[in-house]
Amino acid sequence: MALCGAKKDGRELKIYENTDELSTDLADYIAELSENSVKERGVFAIALSGGSLISLICKLCEAPYNKTVDWAKWYIFWADERVVAKSHADSNYKLAKDGILSKVPVIPSHVHSINDTVSAEKAAEDYEFVIRQLVRTRVINVSDICDCPKFDLILLGMGPDGHVASLFPGHSVLDEKELWVTFITDSPKPPPERITFTLPVINSASNVAVVVTGGSKADAVHLVVDDVEPDHPSLPAKLVQPTKGNLVWFLDKAAASKLDGTKFSE
Numbered sequence: 278m279a280l281c282g283a284k285k286d287g288r289e290l291k292i293y294e295n296t297d298e299l300s301t302d303l304a305d306y307i308a309e310l311s312e313n314s315v316k317e318r319g320v321f322a323i324a325l326s327g328g329s330l331i332s333l334i335c336k337l338c339e340a341p342y343n344k345t346v347d348w349a350k351w352y353i354f355w356a357d358e359r360v361v362a363k364s365h366a367d368s369n370y371k372l373a374k375d376g377i378l379s380k381v382p383v384i385p386s387h388v389h390s391i392n393d394t395v396s397a398e399k400a401a402e403d404y405e406f407v408i409r410q411l412v413r414t415r416v417i418n419v420s421d422i423c424d425c426p427k428f429d430l431i432l433l434g435m436g437p438d439g440h441v442a443s444l445f446p447g448h449s450v451l452d453e454k455e456l457w458v459t460f461i462t463d464s465p466k467p468p469p470e471r472i473t474f475t476l477p478v479i480n481s482a483s484n485v486a487v488v489v490t491g492g493s494k495a496d497a498v499h500l501v502v503d504d505v506e507p508d509h510p511s512l513p514a515k516l517v518q519p520t521k522g523n524l525v526w527f528l529d530k531a532a533a534s535k536l537d538g539t540k541f542s543e
């Protein structure tokens with residue numbers, strides 16, 4: 278059961294004793310959003326991240342979710358991707374394919390990975406083009422307040438430096454306002470070439486979940502959630518603030534260990 282503490286800035290915090298409890302609740306959360314979205318729109322457009330997130334959502338491959346989730350209605354995207362071959366160990370697509378997508382009955386044509394045969398710049402352009410086509414046909418919903426897609430759910434991890442997707446602290450792409458998908462060639466975390474959703478796209482989603490585990494991220498969680506040094510040079514995770522959507526942070530106790538006096542109730 279989560280030890281929950283409401284926090285400011287519209288962030289709901291869910292804190293768990295361990296990653297096993299977190300994974301179970303996260304699977305429930307995703308399954309419920311999927312069910313609601315399929316009821317309302319007939320489809321579920323979800324964007325994944327890479328890294329530790331994938332092992333934390335693996336329970337979706339197990340009972341009851343493997344049978345109860347309407348996998349054929351899922352359209353799958355990546356909030357960020359490393360520009361490497363899809364078969365490369367660094368590929369976020371490969372991580373999700375091996376960990377989840379190969380184990381559940383998603384429709385292969387609904388899985389929208391990047392073009393891995395072109396430059397980072399072209400891969401970002403191509404990916405935005407694909408998303409624009411799917412917005413036109415409303416497979417992906419559209420924001421009613423800005424020119425942005427409105428994903429049903431974007432799942433993000435966070436690095437110890439506060440990066441989310443491939444939006445790194447102090448990087449100029451944090452200021453991108455027009456593009457939906459952009460690229461970097463100087464990622465401080467290898468590999469250097471990546472594509473990423475921009476902040477306007479992340480902040481237009483109906484639901485955003487930031488999933489963070491481990492003591493190595495406790496300082497960053499504290500800086501972001503407790504809003505330490507409000508004028509601190511932008512920590513990307515702090516800039517994740519959906520305009521109209523819901524924002525939930527899933528934390529294990531280790532990641533939450535440096536939060537200021539949060540009161541928890543079971």
Ligand SMILES: O=C1O[C@H](COP(=O)(O)O)[C@@H](O)[C@H](O)[C@H]1O
Pocket residue numbers: 326327328329330357358359369433434435436437440441442443466
């Ligand atoms: O490089 C990346 O890092 C972040 C965080 O990864 P984690 O293993 O520390 O959870 C990840 O969310 C992103 O998708 C990935 O490309």
